[in-house]
Amino acid sequence: MNLLNLDVSHLTLIRCGACRQPLWKRESRDLGFGLDCAEKLGIIPPSPPRFSRRDGGDCQGQTDLLEET
Numbered sequence: 001m002n003l004l005n006l007d008v009s010h011l012t013l014i015r016c017g018a019c020r021q022p023l024w025k026r027e028s029r030d031l032g033f034g035l036d037c038a039e040k041l042g043i044i045p046p047s048p049p050r051f052s053r054r055d056g057g058d059c060q061g062q063t064d065l066l067e068e069t
């Protein structure tokens with residue numbers, strides 16, 4: 001029985017085009033750069049502070065702070 005599959009050969013290692021760090025996030029792999037480097041290089045717009053989830057909507061617990069109990 002194989003409890004932990006360590007065979008990651010199906011994953012192609014993609015490295016950041018700027019800093020050579022391995023990229024694991026899908027967004028980064030698609031860009032060919034880490035998100036930080038992509039921002040520094042102006043490839044993607046700087047991400048605003050994370051007041052909400054990236055897919056929109058409030059973070060869980062976020063509005064609770066504003067609601068009177």
Ligand SMILES: [Zn+2]
Pocket residue numbers: 016017018019020021033034036037
């Ligand atoms: Zn990088």
